[in-house]
Amino acid sequence: MHMADALVSPAVGGVFWVVSAYLTAKSSAVLKKSDDTGKTALMGVLAAFVFASQMINFSIPGTGSSGHIGGGLLLSIFLGPERAFLSMVSILAxxxxxxxxxxxxxxxxxxxxxGFFPCFIAYPFIYIKLSERIDGTKGIFWGAVIASIAGLIMGAFFVVLQTAFSGITSLPLNMFMLLMLLIHFAIGAVEGFATAMAVIYVYSKMPGVLTESKTENRHKEMKRAVAVFALLALMTGGLFSFYASSSPDGLEWSIEGVAGTAEIEAPRSLPHSFSALIHERFAPLPDYAFKNKAASENMGTTVSGVVGSIITLAIALALGMFFRKRNGRQ
Amino acid sequence: MRLKDLYRTEIYDESRGPFFSPLVLLAVTFVYTVAVVSFDRYQTFRMLPLAAYPIFIGSFARVSGRDIFRKMLTVLPFVIFIGIWNPFFDTTRTEYLGIMISMGWISFFSLILKFLLIVPATLIMVAATGFDGLCRTAASLGLPDVLVTQFFLLQRYIRLLAEETHNIVRARVFRGGKITVANAGNICGPLLLRCLSRSERIHSALMCRGFGGQLYHKHRRENRISVHDLIFVLTWVLFFSMVRIFDMPVLIGDLIVGCVF
Structure with a gap:
């Protein structure tokens, strides 16, 4: 399950669009320079593999739920971070x-x-370090499990951050964070385990495939870009946690930010004066039904709102049916 | 997740008549999404007129409502998971539709409404433009070649690998075996190996045909925008801003209620 459009505000969505576009452009530039078309086919097929492997839902003992293989880390292990990141972009799109x-x-x-956390943070800083330090399949196993958990937890942390900044949930921040991190810790452990098993299987049959991507030289520019974003992420995370702990009663601040009174009242007065004007001019019996304005203004607005909504929808549907018919005739 | 859905959306392609360019649809859908999301969390009916857009393009593209509905159901749980807490924590009571209700329920309702407005629009847009159209548009907008090639390859191989995976899983289940965490590696591993060797074969085949990093040809035509397209975009953007600025349902309702009574 991923972040849905309904859960982000335009500002949050926009900021992360820019960040992701930048990372995508940088990764593509690095790949263009490396000029190795040999892995293009591998990228496509492995991304398809991640899709297909999600059909293999295995049961998790004792819980009754099921899990599947983790994408970002597995791709990084076989493709290196930049290619894995681009593959993740294609999968997510x-x-x-x-x-x-x-x-x-x-x-x-x-x-x-x-994409960013598993490919550019968890893989190079956790998986590679661990699998280099511990020899053989043990290194792969612990590297994959811990990197998978870390990647998912960082991602979940940012889901909480993005939802909170978008002002969507009233859930107290600490609780939301705890809930999400716990769930993703469990998912990460299971995904990491399955990923490790798959990688170990391949390693036992074709050990050469894994070492290839490791030795590839990383581009300097990419390293800088990743470092900047990692630092930014760390800072926002730190600031946010600080803020969250200093205001334990949750997201009051973000509600104020999103539903600031000044912002809502201004447009509301405009349509009201506009509708008053229409009333005076066109309505045969203006203000007949709701004479006692002070008491029933709310009710009047509600009735108008419901009637108006139904009419708008009806018009839209009628238009749609008209075009559908006309289209069908052609 | 049902993988055959990926190909189902392409079916609409063949039956659709003359339609708007993918670029135009992508742009308007993006503006639409932003317009829906920009409503604050306690607004509900006010954003309803925006439904005109998905209904309109849906009728043009002749997308089956049942397909869209089924896809929406599969992703609804996450939105509910995030939103369902609002009624418990945001308990300020207010009058709404003549009944007393907590603000939390209003924001939950608003969230679901946003979801119901946005998801069909995106799905219909994709169904109307098709995978190829979308990729070409993205390429003409400056999406790197590596990524465009990646999209084309991914789309081509998903079906193949899905069938292979399906066979492996079915074979396992027929023999009475269960797929658990412990043996997941033994099932994914061979599939992974097959993928690796398959990619090598694909690579050699591509090289034999003179592959230079690009799987498609760029057309000049893709970026051309006709007057019709321009009118389409402007009309919708105007409509979205009208809905955003004025409270349309109340305006229209006031007019009707005023006339009737």
């Missing part, structure tokens, strides 16, 4: 557009949460 899992505006957030 297909999921958003064809399976409604995600959305147009939330795509930037999803790419950042599920």
């Amino acid at each position: 297909v999921q958003a557009f064809f399976f409604a899992d995600g959305g147009l505006l939330a795509l930037g957030c999803n790419i950042f949460n599920m």
